[in-house]
Amino acid sequence: MFEFCTDPSTLDTIPWLGCYLTNGAHLLFYRSFLVVFALLALTAPTALAFGFAAAAASRSHIAPLAWLGKLYTAMVRGVPDIVFFLFFVLVLDQGIEYLRHQIVCPDWTEDIRQGANFLVCPEARTPSGNAPQWVHKTYGFALAVFTYAIVFGAFCGNVLFGAMRAVPRPQLETAEAYGMSRRQVFWRVLVPQMWVYALPGLSNIWMILIKATPLLFLLGIQDIVYWARELGGSRTSAYQYPHPDWRFWYFLGLLIFYLAFTKLSEVALARLSARLSRGQATAAGEEMRKAAI
Amino acid sequence: MKHLILTASLLALGAGAAAAQDVVRMGTEGAYPPYNFINDNGEVDGFERDLGDEICMRAELTCEWVTNDWDSIIPNLTSGNYDTIIAGMSITEEREEVVDFTQPYIPPASSLFVAMAEEFTLEGAVIAAQTNTIQAGYIAESGATLIEFATPDETVAAVRNGEADAVFADGDYLIPIAAEDDSLMIVGEPVQLGGGVGMALREGDERVAAFDAAITSMKEDGTLNALILEWFGDEAATW
Numbered sequence: 055m056f057e058f059c060t061d062p063s064t065l066d067t068i069p070w071l072g073c074y075l076t077n078g079a080h081l082l083f084y085r086s087f088l089v090v091f092a093l094l095a096l097t098a099p100t101a102l103a104f105g106f107a108a109a110a111a112s113r114s115h116i117a118p119l120a121w122l123g124k125l126y127t128a129m130v131r132g133v134p135d136i137v138f139f140l141f142f143v144l145v146l147d148q149g150i151e152y153l154r155h156q157i158v159c160p161d162w163t164e165d166i167r168q169g170a171n172f173l174v175c176p177e178a179r180t181p182s183g184n185a186p187q188w189v190h191k192t193y194g195f196a197l198a199v200f201t202y203a204i205v206f207g208a209f210c211g212n213v214l215f216g217a218m219r220a221v222p223r224p225q226l227e228t229a230e231a232y233g234m235s236r237r238q239v240f241w242r243v244l245v246p247q248m249w250v251y252a253l254p255g256l257s258n259i260w261m262i263l264i265k266a267t268p269l270l271f272l273l274g275i276q277d278i279v280y281w282a283r284e285l286g287g288s289r290t291s292a293y294q295y296p297h298p299d300w301r302f303w304y305f306l307g308l309l310i311f312y313l314a315f316t317k318l319s320e321v322a323l324a325r326l327s328a329r330l331s332r333g334q335a336t337a338a339g340e341e342m343r344k345a346a347i
Numbered sequence: 348m349k350h351l352i353l354t355a356s357l358l359a360l361g362a363g364a365a366a367a368q369d370v371v372r373m374g375t376e377g378a379y380p381p382y383n384f385i386n387d388n389g390e391v392d393g394f395e396r397d398l399g400d401e402i403c404m405r406a407e408l409t410c411e412w413v414t415n416d417w418d419s420i421i422p423n424l425t426s427g428n429y430d431t432i433i434a435g436m437s438i439t440e441e442r443e444e445v446v447d448f449t450q451p452y453i454p455p456a457s458s459l460f461v462a463m464a465e466e467f468t469l470e471g472a473v474i475a476a477q478t479n480t481i482q483a484g485y486i487a488e489s490g491a492t493l494i495e496f497a498t499p500d501e502t503v504a505a506v507r508n509g510e511a512d513a514v515f516a517d518g519d520y521l522i523p524i525a526a527e528d529d530s531l532m533i534v535g536e537p538v539q540l541g542g543g544v545g546m547a548l549r550e551g552d553e554r555v556a557a558f559d560a561a562i563t564s565m566k567e568d569g570t571l572n573a574l575i576l577e578w579f580g581d582e583a584a585t586w
Contacts, residue, residue, distance in 0.1 A: 078386075081389065173426070184371075190413075284385060288500060
């Protein structure tokens with residue numbers, strides 16, 4: 055990156071480190087932090103949407119819909135994350151290929167399952183076998199986002215379901231007394247008021263989501279854990295920057311990153327909670343009212 | 348007008364997809380210097396990078412490099428995540444059953460033991476080796492205790508921190524490591540394993556012939572030997 059970096063073996067410790075920490079592999083390492091942020095930015099709203107749908111379905115008066123909502127939250131909440139991640143991504147990937155296989159090549163006679171292999175016809179491969187690498191990477195990432203959203207959506211669903219029940223019943227009765235329909239009560243009275251009850255639970259899920267991002271590594275995505283292991287491993291002079299096993303320092307770096315990130319989230323969530331409590335008939339809202347007098 | 352632009356851009360996308368039709372994705376591990384590794388610029392580098400690029404040029408194929416963990420490198424080839432394995436993989440009968448190999452591009456090489464102390468007997472020792480390698484298979488049948496690791500680097504780390512008595516791997520991988528670390532030394536006798544290193548493709552993939560022809564032409568004009576000497580040193584076995 056810098057001009058003096060052309061021959062690192064002649065450098066002192068400080069400039070050597072300066073060159074080392076800005077070499078191409080490290081730039082990829084820094085870019086992989088963006089992968090983590092992108093995952094969070096995409097997963098959080100999707101999971102919230104899944105959770106909202108699940109909570110709304112669980113409250114439904116149509117029995118099958120309510121069962122579906124409850125089954126989804128109970129099932130996903132009950133399966134260990136790591137099992138779900140390893141299993142569901144595989145099922146999703148193979149499921150998509152199987153469906154496309156049935157549509158695209160109905161005349162295929164060979165077995166799809168051959169021992170440990172899952173072989174669909176070449177046209178049904180998703181993404182197509184000869185697509186460039188970035189398509190495969192994006193597809194893998196999209197599968198990961200979807201899986202995270204399913205898992206954390208179930209947790210959100212449970213929290214939102216509880217929050218909806220925590221909204222004082224008289225509020226809803228008053229709305230009904232004014233002649234609002236069920237739908238109107240739900241959207242105009244229940245939903246705006248439930249967030250403050252949901253926030254402690256949701257902020258917990260957000261923290262867990264942050265801490266679950268290293269699971270990306272398990273899905274074969276080159277995230278910060280992948281690069282920390284890759285860069286921290288000992289290097290011989292086949293490399294420009296030989297060094298002994300430095301994984302300790304790289305993983306320490308990740309630890310500090312996650313601590314700082316969760317701390318920052320905590321501060322932001324505390325502010326949001328204060329903002330939402332304003333004027334609410336909750337303990338926090340009541341305290342704010344008294345303090346203002 | 349809007350429709351026209353949209354159609355035009357869709358056509359352009361289609362053309363881009365068509366041009367990318369013949370991408371051959373070369374799967375490698377990226378953690379086994381000097382065979383293949385991720386260099387300081389974050390790119391795949393090493394003997395197999397140079398070799399693969401040359402082969403693709405001679406076979407007139409567009410190639411892209413993909414890295415994948417060693418322990419799932421064969422399943423991911425058969426399921427189509429990439430099209431070839433070019434990762435220091437020795438040709439063995441068991442692997443022949445699930446993939447098709449090209450002819451070898453590295454002659455059968457010797458595997459070595461590296462340990463912290465000179466005295467070494469294989470019997471009863473704890474040996475570190477990488478999962479699913481011919482070296483791990485050899486240790487499992489030798490009467491020594493085998494501990495397996497996912498990456499080559501971890502096998503050497505296990506010797507350094509005393510978890511294993513010795514590491515057993517390809518000589519070409521271990522020689523530079525032993526040479527640069529005073530506490531590590533080559534012990535015991537070299538062992539000849541495998542039938543040389545070749546590229547693996549899915550069973551029935553017709554591109555094997557194109558790769559074979561390219562490797563033959565590299566053997567004939569001496570470029571392959573020059574590459575082997577460049578990456579593995581003057582004492583490496585050549586064709």
